[in-house]
Amino acid sequence: MIITFRLNGEETTARVLKPRSLLDVLRNDLDHPGSKDACEQGECGSCSVILDGEVVCSCLVMAADVEGSELTTVEGLSPDGELSDLQEALHEAGAVQCGFCTPGIVVAASELFRSNPSPSTAEIKEALAGNICRCTGYGAIIRGLESLAKARS
Amino acid sequence: MTTTARRTVPVVAKGIGESPIRADSAPKLRGEYEYAQDLEADGMLWGATTRSPHPRARIVSIDIGPALAIGGVHAVLTADDVSGPGLFGLEHADQPVLAQDMVNYFGEPVAIVAAEDHLTARMAADAVAVEYEILEPLSDPEEADAKDEVFRRVRIRRGDQSARGSVVVEGYYEVGMQDQAPLGTEAGLAVPDGSGGVDLYATSQFLHVDRNQVVSSLGLRSDQVRSHPAGVGGAFGAREDVNLHIHLCMLALHTGRPVKMVYHRSESFTGHVHRHPARMWMRHEADEDGKLVRVEAKLVMDGGAYLSTTSAVLGNACSFAAGPYRVQSVAIDGVGTRTNNPPCGAMRGFGAVQACFGHEAQMDRLANALGMHPLEIRRINALETGDRFSTNGQLLDTPIPLIEIIDSLAAMPMPDDERADLPGGSGLTSEERHVVRGVGYGFGIKNLGFSEGFDDYAEARVTLASEGGVVETAAAEIGQGLVTVMAQIARSVLGLSEFSVRLVDTSLIDEAGSTSASRQTMMTGGAVHGAATRLRERILDRHDGDDIDDRGVLRNGEVIVPLAILLNEGWEETFTFRHPPTDVPDEEGQGRAHADLAVAGHRAVVDVDVELGLVRVVRVDTAQDVGLALNPESVRGQIEGGILQGVGLAIMEELVIEDGIILNPNFTDYLLPTILDAPDVEALLIENEGSWGPFGAKGVGEPPTISSTAAVAAAIRDASRKPITRIPVRPQDIAL
Numbered sequence: 001m002i003i004t005f006r007l008n009g010e011e012t013t014a015r016v017l018k019p020r021s022l023l024d025v026l027r028n029d030l031d032h033p034g035s036k037d038a039c040e041q042g043e044c045g046s047c048s049v050i051l052d053g054e055v056v057c058s059c060l061v062m063a064a065d066v067e068g069s070e071l072t073t074v075e076g077l078s079p080d081g082e083l084s085d086l087q088e089a090l091h092e093a094g095a096v097q098c099g100f101c102t103p104g105i106v107v108a109a110s111e112l113f114r115s116n117p118s119p120s121t122a123e124i125k126e127a128l129a130g131n132i133c134r135c136t137g138y139g140a141i142i143r144g145l146e147s148l149a150k151a152r153s
Numbered sequence: 154m155t156t157t158a159r160r161t162v163p164v165v166a167k168g169i170g171e172s173p174i175r176a177d178s179a180p181k182l183r184g185e186y187e188y189a190q191d192l193e194a195d196g197m198l199w200g201a202t203t204r205s206p207h208p209r210a211r212i213v214s215i216d217i218g219p220a221l222a223i224g225g226v227h228a229v230l231t232a233d234d235v236s237g238p239g240l241f242g243l244e245h246a247d248q249p250v251l252a253q254d255m256v257n258y259f260g261e262p263v264a265i266v267a268a269e270d271h272l273t274a275r276m277a278a279d280a281v282a283v284e285y286e287i288l289e290p291l292s293d294p295e296e297a298d299a300k301d302e303v304f305r306r307v308r309i310r311r312g313d314q315s316a317r318g319s320v321v322v323e324g325y326y327e328v329g330m331q332d333q334a335p336l337g338t339e340a341g342l343a344v345p346d347g348s349g350g351v352d353l354y355a356t357s358q359f360l361h362v363d364r365n366q367v368v369s370s371l372g373l374r375s376d377q378v379r380s381h382p383a384g385v386g387g388a389f390g391a392r393e394d395v396n397l398h399i400h401l402c403m404l405a406l407h408t409g410r411p412v413k414m415v416y417h418r419s420e421s422f423t424g425h426v427h428r429h430p431a432r433m434w435m436r437h438e439a440d441e442d443g444k445l446v447r448v449e450a451k452l453v454m455d456g457g458a459y460l461s462t463t464s465a466v467l468g469n470a471c472s473f474a475a476g477p478y479r480v481q482s483v484a485i486d487g488v489g490t491r492t493n494n495p496p497c498g499a500m501r502g503f504g505a506v507q508a509c510f511g512h513e514a515q516m517d518r519l520a521n522a523l524g525m526h527p528l529e530i531r532r533i534n535a536l537e538t539g540d541r542f543s544t545n546g547q548l549l550d551t552p553i554p555l556i557e558i559i560d561s562l563a564a565m566p567m568p569d570d571e572r573a574d575l576p577g578g579s580g581l582t583s584e585e586r587h588v589v590r591g592v593g594y595g596f597g598i599k600n601l602g603f604s605e606g607f608d609d610y611a612e613a614r615v616t617l618a619s620e621g622g623v624v625e626t627a628a629a630e631i632g633q634g635l636v637t638v639m640a641q642i643a644r645s646v647l648g649l650s651e652f653s654v655r656l657v658d659t660s661l662i663d664e665a666g667s668t669s670a671s672r673q674t675m676m677t678g679g680a681v682h683g684a685a686t687r688l689r690e691r692i693l694d695r696h697d698g699d700d701i702d703d704r705g706v707l708r709n710g711e712v713i714v715p716l717a718i719l720l721n722e723g724w725e726e727t728f729t730f731r732h733p734p735t736d737v738p739d740e741e742g743q744g745r746a747h748a749d750l751a752v753a754g755h756r757a758v759v760d761v762d763v764e765l766g767l768v769r770v771v772r773v774d775t776a777q778d779v780g781l782a783l784n785p786e787s788v789r790g791q792i793e794g795g796i797l798q799g800v801g802l803a804i805m806e807e808l809v810i811e812d813g814i815i816l817n818p819n820f821t822d823y824l825l826p827t828i829l830d831a832p833d834v835e836a837l838l839i840e841n842e843g844s845w846g847p848f849g850a851k852g853v854g855e856p857p858t859i860s861s862t863a864a865v866a867a868a869i870r871d872a873s874r875k876p877i878t879r880i881p882v883r884p885q886d887i888a889l
Contacts, residue, residue, distance in 0.1 A: 020272075028270075028271070033187075034185065035184070036188075036190070036336070036337070036386070038386070038820075039418045039819070040418055041418070041821055043819075043820035044820055046336055074184035075184050081183070087179075091178050091179060094178075094786040094787065094790055096175065098335070098386050098631060100188065100336035100337040100632075102181045106182060129829050130827075131827075132336065132820070132827060133336075133828075134334060134335055135387055135632050135790070136790055137792075137794040137796055138793070138828045138831040139790075139831070139834055140786075140793070
């Protein structure tokens with residue numbers, strides 16, 4: 001079937017012949033490899049995208065189900081190639097090591113800060129509870145987002 | 154985070170001692186960084202692997218017909234298609250590239266396929282029809298020991314073997330099988346060069362040894378295979394061994410097309426080696442003042458089906474079985490067994506982690522028996538610089554600031570008693586009245602660089618050209634940040650702030666050694682330091698200058714050669730760094746086995762629901778021997794990340810194996826610490842001169858993972874008053 005949806009603000013169509021995940025189609029058909037494939041069962045958040053205003057694991061969404069939807073991936077969060085203030089805050093905090101979790105963290109945190117410009121540390125942790133980072137121990141991620149919350153408040 | 158910062162270091166913009174942000178941070182934040190998973194090439198096929206569902210079986214027949222019959226399948230290869238000797242292995246080539254007559258572990262590769270797309274490749278891998286005669290697996294390591302199915306036995310004897318103490322404690326401890334669980338699974342792309350060779354881009358910790366295993370197993374020449382750096386999503390030891398590398402090269406050479414392969418998560422759990430599970434018996438004897446007189450230990454570590462690095466891991470575990478303490482008399486016996494369990498190899502801490510859980514539990518038992526504080530018993534027995542190491546007798550001639558670490562931890566503030574959250578997380582099952590706070594300590598010691606006589610070296614090249622300074626190395630960047638630190642070292646030696654790091658393939662430079670053993674900052678860092686130092690001498694000599702900075706070459710403070718001209722001259726220097734030689738231990742385990750050592754200590758504070766057996770790790774504070782923190786924020790990142798992996802091993806991470814089969818090869822059932830499980834961490838970096846690392850730096854990657862586990866276990870013991878002799882600690886170990 002042909003599906004049509006808005007991907008990072010642009011009308012996009014994809015031909016999906018088999019039951020495939022949104023993540024698979026994004027990465028392998030639509031040249032959007034920013035969303036990462038790490039667990040394939042919605043446990044780690046590396047493939048997080050914003051689907052109609054909600055953070056979801058794209059590995060758990062059937063591609064066919066995004067027909068008519070508005071989808072934002074990590075590629076849509078710094079469209080002009082510059083870092084957003086959220087990315088800049090993580091950058092300055094040294095929140096990136098291997099970086100495989102980073103796109104998912106950026107997506108989940110962006111949606112948190114869109115709905116809550118000045119979240120508490122507890123709210124930051126709650127919002128990122130579905131994003132596993134194996135390298136940093138989360139300390140620098142928390143410090144980066146705390147500094148953003150402070151800057152935005 | 155604070156550092157003792159008692160050393161003066163050269164001040165150069167973005168040089169050592171500062172924390173410049175890593176060059177790959179911005180592309181990773183934008184989702185643009187190219188990982189091995191993201192590689193593509195024109196005409197690319199996808200590979201997949203057929204794996205054994207049995208831990209031990211005889212292969213009766215393999216029918217590739219059903220797989221080949223699927224449209225879009227280009228190749229199905231088995232052991233019969235392997236061109237060379239067909240064996241590989243990091244220490245010794247004992248593992249078949251593809252199983253020939255027998256499968257020896259659950260998930261062992263039997264066939265590989267290449268197809269037009271990844272779904273077809275998977276379908277074809279599943280369609281390969283293998284007939285097995287199922288055999289009884291050998292899954293109990295003690296049974297393997299009794300049958301002499303062993304990779305290595307270690308025997309260490311030091312001091313008067315008849316020495317006895319008046320206070321004796323004895324314990325039996327177990328460590329479950331931890332997985333490195335890097336977020337990026339194994340992935341790679343192999344591109345045939347059209348003349349019988351291949352370019353390999355794959356997840357790796359050691360490009361040259363990957364290449365060596367590809368060429369030796371397939372009967373190729375070294376110059377026919379080039380192993381290139383590729384983006385790695387974490388490693389922690391899992392990428393020290395090859396997995397898909399040889400398969401990719403076989404498929405690319407067979408089909409004449411680029412072939413890509415990406416393991417899915419459950420395949421990753423069977424496709425790489427794990428941390429060795431351990432069974433340890435220990436007996437500690439002390440005099441009435443608490444001074445250790447004798448330590449006896451027997452360690453059984455299961456290597457699984459193939460050797461990987463079992464002999465080195467076992468050597469480490471035995472070497473560190475008495476911990477960072479002064480002991481007069483030692484008797485350690487260790488065995489690394491061969492079974493039909495999943496192969497085990499490198500994981501952060503490399504044998505020292507398992508030993509530390511045992512020796513620290515013993516030190517606490519001893520403190521209890523003597524009525525001493527846990528820190529007091531350790532302080533009385535702490536090794537110091539100038540001592541001989543308890544197990545192998547080597548002189549400790551680099552800094553061992555253990556007493557400072559113990560005293561620093563004692564002085565760090567404790568959290569107040571208020572509880573922000575209860576154990577059990579969102580389940581909200583804990584009741585405040587059942588929650589007990591506990592405090593525990595752990596101290597560990599770890600070798601830096603390769604030990605036991607290994608010729609450990611690293612090559613690096615430093616160049617100056619019109620675009621600026623460049624460091625070239627084949628060292629693997631796996632997330633830890635060598636792309637930043639190597640440039641910092643070059644900047645500080647040469648006095649020039651414009652430096653970048655270029656990671657190059659195996660044909661362009663000699664090896665950097667493995668990104669493991671906490672060694673790259675010291676080894677490749679040592680090579681960069683050496684190359685930059687020689688380059689500086691040559692430049693000053695040529696121009697009769699006395700200093701270099703961002704203005705150019707100086708004499709008496711005046712610029713004599715402006716920077717642009719210096720760069721345009723084009724300079725290059727290549728340096729091979731070797732650490733001080735080490736000995737192969739003798740029959741009694743004696744000899745200078747380790748080139749350098751680092752110590753660290755952790756204090757864990759936990760809240761335990763003693764009724765339900767639930768644990769919340771409130772905070773873990775640490776003091777760590779770092780030599781000199783070249784990039785303090787990166788060191789902090791290693792410490793915080795390493796501690797959380799230690800917490801994971803202490804309370805949740807275990808691959809559960811039953812009769813050789815992994816029961817939980819996925820992220821739903823193999824639990825990893827989330828942001829809600831992460832304790833607060835305060836770190837004190839202890840700096841001292843005297844190590845042979847560049848500017849006196851010591852490796853920092855592993856110590857955070859070694860004693861944090863022991864500290865958390867001790868804190869749970871303190872809260873629950875239960876023996877806690879097994880990690881990960883399960884609810885029933887606390888509540889029943």
